[in-house]
Amino acid sequence: MAKILIVEDEAIIRKSLRLLLTGEGHEVTEAWNVATAAANTLIDFDLVISDLRLPGGSGHALINLSAPTPVLILTSYASITAAVDAIKHGAADFMPKPFDHGELLTKVNAILNNPAARQLPAELSGHGIIGESDGMKMLFSKIKRVGKTDVTVLINGESGTGKELVAKAIHMQSSRCNHNQISVNCAAIPETLIESELFGHQKGAFTGAHAERVGLIETASGGTLFLDEIGELPLEAQARLLRVLQEGEIRRVGEVQPRSVDIRLICATHRNLRLMVENGQFREDLFYRLNVVELKVPALRERGADILILAQAFLQRVAKKFDRPGLRLSPEAQSALANHQWPGNVRELENALERAGILAESDWVSPDHLGLEHITHAPVASTSGATVVSDDAEEAQQNMSLEDYFQHFVLAHQDAMSETELAKRLGVSRKCLWERRQKLGIPRSNKRQAG
């Protein structure tokens, strides 16, 4: 006996399938669209049988949502091409409608008896990047194309959109995949240390250089170097990096002799580097070297049904992590997720689901558990640098935890201040600011393009 989910908007077809399958001893659950299907823990089913055209979303979305559960697609003769496309996207098989009962059962049995039919998650061939929207499909095909080459890639997208995942996927598709990918977050390394971190140094090159040090670029030789937040790289380090790209050579700080290196460079930024070039904050020659191929990662709010697909995937992960297999999204939670603007993108979504996994008392995740409200009050800084607050805001501030205060302060000032200024005003290092942003899920501002 197998557990089978039927997703079909026509009640008559649902009923006939139910009769057919229960008659064979299977346990059957019914749903009439993607949302009602997704309210179940899809991984628990042995098979999903889904119509291709469903109200409010296609059966394609279910292929992703259900992974690794196999999906048998039902389709009218008119959309056979679409069914073939579904197979390319990971469907186990398809069955034209109207169908012969015997033929359908043969297909169902063939899938159930074939363990290999359990599909890989419908993501970029095992790289963990989930997405069905047109923007993501376009990105996947570009990743596949640039992955095979050795060209420098500049990945652009808001904070938390998955730029690092994209960089990893490119590396894994490349001929360098058996070598390391070294990832460096230029925003997390203090400006004074960045050159020696990246390029290495000789013993005694500067105060504190007690021993020689191999830089991260040299360590990445033979593999891929991923420079995240490249817009934060100070101008002097930009000049050094340009030399590496032009000459394939590196000179450690304090060293005269260059060493040859063989790296593939992938960079990422949430900033508008062109604007930074115009403002004199980013070297034009370096920009053109980096921007050989530009990949744009869409913001989550532009990805339509991907929001729910990702939410279900993260929920399954959370359910496993907290050993709560029954966890599911209530219809209200689904609509809250679909309507949220996601300033922190996929990272914010991941955090929301993790939080829900902790807070939900029953199996049903409600909007409250997701904590998607926005912060409305924020302290305002005076030009003297002192923080000025209104009476109401003062009272609210007194009730704030340190983390709340940190978050309020960053959100209120990041359009006007650089990361260095923000860190200084908060009395923390840039690295600490970066780490707290990650921990608290505070996205970097898109309005501040430079500095």
Ligand SMILES: Nc1ncnc2c1ncn2[C@@H]1O[C@H](COP(=O)(O)OP(=O)(O)OP(=O)(O)O)[C@@H](O)[C@H]1O
């Ligand atoms: N399409 C996706 N499918 C699955 N998980 C994703 C996807 N996009 C992002 N994530 C997850 O969201 C989190 C943030 O992704 P990532 O660090 O790659 O974003 P980023 O754009 O590099 O962020 P930042 O600009 O802040 O460095 C990670 O945990 C990542 O695994």
